[in-house]
Amino acid sequence: MIRPPVRRRLAKALRVLAVLVALPLAALLVTAAVTPLPPELSTPEAFDTSTSIQDRHGVVLREIRSDDGMRARFRSLDELGPIVPRAVIAAEDRRFDHHPGIDPLSIGRALGQAVIAGRVVSGASTLTQQLGRTLVKRPRSLGGKFLEMALALRIEASLDKRAILEQYINRVTFGPGLRGIEAASRFYFDKPARDLSLAEAAALAGMPRGPSLYDPRRGTERIERRRARVLDRMAESGFITETEASLAKSEPIALAPKGSGLGAPHLVRGVLSGAIDKITGPLKGRASSVTLTIDRGLQRELEVLAQRTVEDLADRSVTAASIVVLENRTGEILAYVGSPDIENEARLGHNDGVLALRQPGSTLKPFIYELAMERLGFTPATVLPDVALHFPTREGSYEPQNYDGRFHGPVRLREALANSFNVPAVWTAAAIGPDRVLARLRELGFSSLTRDAATYGVAIALGDGEVRLLELASAYATLARGGVALPVRAVREARSPTGAMLDFQAPEPRRVLDEAEAFLITDILSDKHARIASFGDDSALELPFPAAVKTGTSKGFRDNLTVGFTPEITVAVWVGNFDGSPMEGVSGVTGAGPLFRDAMLAASRLFPPSPFKRPEGRIDEAAICPLSGERPGPACSHSKLELFAINEMGGARAVRPCSMHVTARVEKSSGLLAGPGCSDHEAEERVYERYSADLAAWARAAGRPVEPELSSPRCPSLSARSSMNASSRGKLRIAYPPDGASFALDPSASAPQAIRVRADVPPGATGIRFLYDGKPVAKARDPHAIDIPLTAGAHRVRVEADNAPPSDDVEFSVD
Known part of the structure; x- marks a missing residue:
């Protein structure tokens, strides 16, 4: 029997004990009530995610880390499947479903073990406490622990168990630099977390206890012991059977191989910023997964080719090269090399030559000639003047020169474009008008040409303006499609941090060029016989299949380009220096040309080339005189076949009889015009060439067989040709x-x-x-x-x- 004084002392002690227990508990509850919910949990959709970049086949190219430097992927519990959540609960908090955020039983157990052992044997933190500790950093002290417990109670009061578990699985660290189990799964095993085996799930579930300690890339012994413990706890909790646990313990940990390189770094940068794919816009912060249109194998091959080209041309002061390859049917980018090495600071490798503004040289000429076909009725047989010309500009007189320093007289449009003669192109631009030329180029997507037409003038025909290589590739792909423009695409699909598919609305295709005339330009650019005069018969432009190709070199040899296409793909190449310094003796066919050829051969292995097809019912064929481009007359000694567009009314362009070859009766001895006074023995019929006023001086200087202007004094012509012809062949x-x-x-x-x-x-x-x-x-x-x-x-x-x-x-x- 307890004496009254003893009972009173015991009661008092119990009251003191109750107060000692109640006061901290009350303080904890009050603190929990006033503790704000972390913003990450109040707006869970604002998940700071990393971005996984894959090629068109799903091969991971690289992962762009989130703002905090972590790889991170958000996945709902439904997306993770049943194994991962069970493994996490077994590993960290088997009583998760039964406590309010703190577990008194675990706290008591941990205290008892610590008293007996004289050290900390096991922790007492719940899964909810770990989540709170991850989101709100606290000092490692008794006060910090108190605030951590209050936050755990606040979280439990605001979110249900399922939401708390989902946030934990996505926010705690599952390895060095890895936030969330999805990021860890893809990093270590190269697969989504829902596809993890039981053994893999158990291994990753055990890693939050010591992310660096259990990192399997530092050895698998520790993680295997930790995995075994998690599997035992899963079996004890009834999540799996003993047999399943035993089999999982015997499964080796097979890590995925490390990724190779940075993977199209310039393209990735442009896609995330929105500079490349205008349909998707900027994806940084919007997408956790981006599937690009490129093919990783082709990308890597062209990266090596670009590096090799720069090395081969180093003695000619070349330090940079860029390549872009498009699939014509879709407008998708198949490969994108902004520079040979993005890490090479000495060569300004961080610059992107596909997006940089550079002068395009002669690569704009095809679009000027196509516009002349549409507006001026030009054909591939139209004769253009290649003589000394003068054009007024704001700065004075502009006198275009050809690359070879010579004038070639009357040249057919086919020859002028195939051989890239400058003077006829400038003359054609002047005939069309620089304002109309500029409007057409902008229709083709050259948005970088932002100045007015007067600033560019007729020299725009020779690339006197700065454009992007990507714009050039897109415009040539429009030619390859018969004049239909499509936007360039760099992204096949993208998913938000929650895994939802991002919706992108692509604009409808639009016709920019006439189909028949686009084909005629294509035929000229693929005519190796027409370009022999300038490029020879065995240049880098020659391929073992039909391909339309154009080269370009800017003023001062600062930019060197080659662009071309098959019906399936378009390849554009730039070679030069990012600092704008000139190259030494490098032209489009010797600099960018060989790289273009190698790139086209590589891309054509993925997209085998087919022949160019004539638009049905839109192309006719007729014989012409090679000199005049007109229908051969009786005085023409040669003829050749030429292609013509059939207009919308069903008829071909009219071709008039040759006006440049004429027959004249001349005195044999003097070569002057012979009148009736000359007998047939003294005179004969000869074939001569007749030139218009703007070509006459060139013809005489070139020693062409020009029609005589004077009559023989022995037998003068009765037609007074010398004065008559002056007015009949043109005027001053x-x-x-x-x-x-x-x-x-x-x-x-x-x-x-x-x-x-x-x-x-x-x-x-x-x-x-x-x-x-x-x-x-x-x-x-x-x-x-x-x-x-x-x-x-x-x-x-x-x-x-x-x-x-x-x-x-x-x-x-x-x-």
Whole structure:
């Protein structure tokens, strides 16, 4: 029997004990009530995720870590399947479903073990406490532990058990730099967490206890012991059978091989920023998984080819190369090499040559000639002037020159484009108008041409403007599709951090070029016989299958390009230096050309090439005279077949009879025109060439068999050809400057400033002289040009001849 004083003391002690227990518990509950829920849990959709990048076949190229430097993937419990959640509960908190966030039984057990052993034997933290500790860092002290327990109670009061487990599995660390079991599963086993075997799930579930300690890449002995313990606990909890646990323990830990390289780093950067695929827009922060359109094998092969090219051309001051390959049917990027080595700081490897603004050289010419076919009725047989020409610009006179430094006289459009002659291209751009040329280029997707047409002028035909290699590739793919434009695609699919598919609305295809005329340009670019004069018969542009190809070199040899296509793919290549320094003796066919050829051969192994097909019912074939491009006449000694577009009314372009080959009766001894007074024994019929006024000077200088202008004095022609022909073959005109031109004197110039006035003179015209402001200046000899000093004010000039009507006055001003 307990004496009353003893009972009173015992009761008092119990009351004190109750107070000692109640006060901390009350304080804990009050603290939990005022503790805010971590924002990550109040807005769980704001999950900071990393981004996995795969190629078109699902091969992982690289993983872009989240803002905190972790690989991270969010997966719902439903997506994870049943094994992973059970393994995590068994590993960390078997009483998870039965406690309110803190487990008094576990706390008591841990305290008892610590008292007996004199050290900490086991922890007492619940799964909810670990989640709270992950989200809100606390000091490792008694006060920190108290706040951790309060936060766990707050979490349990706000979220149900299923949500807490889901957040834990996605937010705690499952390995060095790995947040969430999905990221760990893909990193260690290269598979989604729902596809993990029981042994793999148990191994990963045990890693939060010591992410670095159990890292299997540092050895599997520790993780195997930890896995065995998790499997035993799963069996004890009834999640699996003893047999299943035993089999799982015997399964070796087979880690996935490490990834190779960075995997298309420039493309990945452009996709995440939205600079490449305008349909998807920026994906950084929006997508946790991105499937690109590229083929990893082709990508790696072209990366090696780019590196090899730079090494081979190092002695010619080349340090950079870029390649992009498109699938024409879809517009998808198959390979994308921004630079040979993104890590090479000395060579500015972080620059992206596919997106960089560079001068395209001659690669814009095909689109100018196609527009001339549409607007001016040009055909591949149209004869264009390749002679000295002068065009007014804001800075003065522009005189285009050919790459070989020569003029070629009358050239057919097929020859002009295939051999990349500059002068005919500039003349054609002037005939169309720079404003219309610029509008067409923008229709084709050259959004980088942002200045006005007057700034570019006719020199836009030679690439006097900066464009992107990706824009060039897209425009050439439009040619390959017969004139239909599609947006460039770099992304096949992308998923949000929650795993939902992101929806991208692609614009409808749109026709930009006429189908028949796009085919004619394609036929010219694939005509190896037409380009022999400039490129030879065994150049880097020759491939073992039909391919349309164009080269380009910018001013000062700073940019070197080759672009081409088959019906299946388009390849665009740039070679140069990112700092803009010039190369040494490198042209499109010697610099970018060999790399283009290798890239096209590599891509064609994936997409075997087929022949180019004529648009049904839109292409006709006819014989032409090679000199005039017109229908062969009786005086034409040769002919060849040419292609023509059939217009929408069903008829082909009309081809008039040859006007350049003529037959003339001449005196045998002198070669002059023979009249009736010459007997048949003294005269004969000969074939000559007749040129328009703008080509006459070139023809005479080139020694062409020009039709005689004078009659033989022994037997003069009754037709007075010398005067008649001067008016019948053209009239005098001022070829430069154009009427209304304006020039500005340079105040800093010390030498006299002048312009060269040039006249077009028809055959037979003699006594050529210029009048400047109404006064004779000088008589002009071939090539009928004089230099006139510039003085401020308004001026006029005209040209006269002894046997031809004078030209119209041309007025110009000097400021």
